[in-house]
């Protein structure tokens with residue numbers, strides 16, 4: 017699970033910095049929130065998930081971790097992709113998809129929380 021999250025995180029980092037560079041040069045800030053969340057949900061959160069699953073390998077091998085992976089990785093592109101289109105087209109037509117993506121991310125966070133609570137004390141982590 018660590019390698020999967022890490023590889024996707026660095027892709028979001030690359031997309032995010034390209035977007036930031038474009039925003040800075042063009043002084044075009046319409047998509048600032050998409051840039052911020054691609055970094056914070058795509059790069060930072062996924063890199064942290066990867067590190068935490070590395071520290072707690074038994075948490076990483078659970079079905080909860082697999083479902084968390086898919087909820088987050090369907091949720092982020094759905095939420096940010098539809099938000100990007102709405103900001104670009106100045107329309108709210110896709111808002112239900114943005115909300116759906118956000119809810120998937122929240123459900124993923126819930127499963128992640130349960131998984132960490134279940135496994136953080138049970139094993140000798142890689143860090144201890």
Ligand code: HEM
Nearest residue numbers: 032033034036037038039040045048051052055056059060
């Ligand atoms: C080459 C790298 C980057 C460039 C050129 C860049 C550029 C920008 C620009 C131009 C803005 C809009 C500022 C404004 O609205 O006044 C912005 C906002 C933001 N960026 Fe970046 N960024 C970069 C990397 C990052 C990274 C790595 C993160 C997080 C890990 C990040 C997080 C944010 C956040 C949270 C905001 C919103 C700040 C706010 O609402 O005040 N950026 N960035």
Ligand code: HEM
Nearest residue numbers: 048049050052053056057060061095117118119120121122
């Ligand atoms: C399902 C997950 C999330 C949802 C639905 C969400 C939603 C939002 C919304 C509605 C805003 C206000 C945007 C605006 O005023 O234009 C916002 C701003 C912000 N959020 Fe989130 N957020 C989520 C996750 C996160 C996470 C995980 C982080 C940090 C690790 C974060 C950091 C921020 C920051 C720094 C801002 C201010 C910059 C901006 O305007 O985009 N968010 N978020």
